[in-house]
Amino acid sequence: MLEYIEECPVCKNTTTTHFITCKDHTVSHEAFNIVACTACGFKFTNPRPNATEIGKYYQSEAYISHSNTSKGIVAKIYHQVRKITLLDKVKLINSLYHTKGKLLDVGCGTGMFLNTAKEDGWQVNGIEPSDDARKLAEEITHTSIASEVLTAFTNQKFNIITMWHVLEHVHLLNETIDWLFNKIENDGKVIIAVPNYQSYDASVYQESWAAYDVPRHLYHFSKDTIKQLFAAHGFELVKHLPMKFDSFYVSMLSSKYQTGKTNYIGAFLNGLKSNGVGEKNDNNYSSIIYIFEKKKS
Structure with a gap:
């Protein structure tokens, strides 16, 4: 069952325009519309499966983060890159907090x-x-x-909370960010990693861009809209960082979605150019890590 979102999750405006129509290449092969808020420009999938129906759209071994499958060249590359990125993520949290404190990974x-x-x-x-x-x-x-965000860890707070490519999947977006605010210590950091539809690889692959990933991705962020969204909940942006490997992985998937066959050389070159463009364009990479903290009073 599909549900319609009547107002923009970021600014509460009630009018939208059509942005792009994308296909679910992973599970259902259905088409879904992404709309743009006419006020703030925020993009979101609308209509979308409701919270009780969305689960069936994750039922695929191709959804690597849920299955740990290593079948296929793309999955094998994913696992090799993940070994590097896991260590990089730990280095990042170590740089953000002075001790080995309490870590919560949402959507682990x-x-x-x-x-x-x-x-x-x-x-x-x-x-x-x-x-x-x-x-x-x-x-x-x-x-x-x-198993559930809003009911978990009632009496606990954390020094670091991470959401690695998770926020775009959450139905109750504003409620979740309020929950993050209540669960993070005053000196803690919230780390959010999401795709960036303003990247070069998104412009190349357009409706075949794998990081639109409809209908699992309910929201499609830019640097401006995610900053505005978190500011409304009492957070301020500390800094943002690139996820440079994502441009290559997303480009490989996108080339397959676009033509039916992975163009490894073309995808590598597009990923390389995307990182180059992102570096010159204020970190507009394929995926971006945002580090937030509570606003100073």
Whole structure:
């Protein structure tokens, strides 16, 4: 069942224009519309599957973060790159907090990042709605993983909260950001990684750009709109950082969606150019890490 979003999640404006129509290449092969708010420009999938129906759109072994599959060249590349990025993520959280404190990873998938952080000395907790992914995460981390965001960790606060490519999946967007504000310590940091539709690779592949990933991706962020969204909930942006590997991975998937066959050389070149353009254009990379903290009073 599809639900219509009547107002912009960022600015509450009630009028939109059509932005682009994309196909679900992973599971259903259905087409979904992405609209743009006429006031702030925020992009979101509308209409979209409701919270009780969205689960079936994740039922694919191709959804690597939930299955840990290594079938196929793209999946193998994903796993090799993940080994590097997991260590980079731990280096990042170590640079943002003065001790090995309490870490919460929201949408932790199969728990690979949590386990890497735990081995580095962090006290780790996770949240993962997918039953299969959560089971794998608990086996890997030997830690109990919560299943729902808004009801989890009622009396706890954390030094670092991460959402690696998760915020774009959350139905209750504003409620979730309020929850983040209540769960982060006053000196803590919230780390949000999301795709950036203003990147060069998005402009190349257009409706075939894999990071639109409809209908699983409910929202499509730019640097301006995510900053505005978090500011409305009491956060300020500390800095943003690139996720340079994403341009290559997304370009490989996008080339397959576009033509039916992965163009590895073309995808590599587009990923390389996307990073070059992003570097010259104020970090407008394929995916961006945003680091937020509570506004100083």
